Amino acid sequence: MTEVAAGAPRCGFVALIGAPNAGKSTLLNALVGAKVAIVTHKVQTTRTKVTGIGMYENTQLVFIDTPGIFEPKRRLDRAMVNAAWKGSEDAEMTVLLIDAKKGMNEEVERIIKGLKNAKRRVILAINKIDTVRREQLLALAQSLHEEGVFDEIFMISALTGDGVQDLKAHLSGLSPEGPWMYPEDQIADVTMRLLAAEITREKIYLRLHDELPYATTVETEKWEDRKDGSVRIEQVIHVERDSQKGIVIGKQGSMLKILGQLAREDMQENFDRKVHLFLHVRVTERWAEDRTMYKDMGLDFVE
Secondary structure, X not given: OOOOOOOOOEEEEEEEEXXXXXXXXXXHHHHHOXXXXXXXXXXXXXXXXXXXXXXXXXXXXXXXXXXXXXXXXXXXXXXXXXXXXXXXXXXXXXXEEEXXXXXXXXXXXXXXXXXXXXXXXXXXXEEOHHHOOHHHHHHHHHHHHOOOOEEEEEEOOOOOOOOHHHHHHHXXXXXXXXXXXXXXXXXXXXXXXXXXXXXXXXXXXXXXXXXXXXXEEEEEEEEEEOOOOOEEEXXXXXXXXHHHHHHHXXXXXXXXXXXXXXXXXXXXXXXXXXXXXXXXXXXXXXXXXXXXXXXXXXXXXXX
């Protein structure tokens, strides 16, 4: 891919791929300059392909944050991994993000093998460089370079922003000339209903990561724009067992109240309007086998 001359508008599509918890959502938010993806310390929290839009000089970069690539065990796992590889195929450029501390583990080896089988060349971003010694970092970069699938290697910290602008400038230079796909001030291509559900799901993970497994999802059932400019949102938190329902609700509804307050405050900041949020918890034993749930999350129902 050749770099084009500065001046004319450019637009490039970039897929961010990597193992779970490599820092893709944090990097997406850093590249866009605003929060468009949920970030938690739990792995596999990104389930859908979240599109973030960032500007670099005269270039519009459309970033696709994909679910982490791992060895799938359940139907939901297969759908998430499938979405990640499809996101990479649909983009003009792909950035593989690797956690510097974890280095070349089984998950990374599996992704590199997949890239080789597909005869794909990508850009490598070694993330969390502030967590390892320089000698260790250079040795990792050398061993990854020898794999023969990387056009460029960047050392970054998505959390602090180190190296992120250099990566963004490089992607801008590789973007083809052409009109922008979105208005200049748009930062995400995700429905408000889905974003609202993702915000609530983030709060559940952050508050209940020790007590609650991944067997929960959030569905925005009703969205009502009001005449005064506010919005009334009704959401259902789906869990698989009664015991999980009790954890989410808490003693005398205390946890549900906290989750609602945190989610509402975040939504009001993101949507720049007053939000009336109503949360309900429902036991849906086999929600992860429900075809409509996958459609709502933007995933293919993988047999």
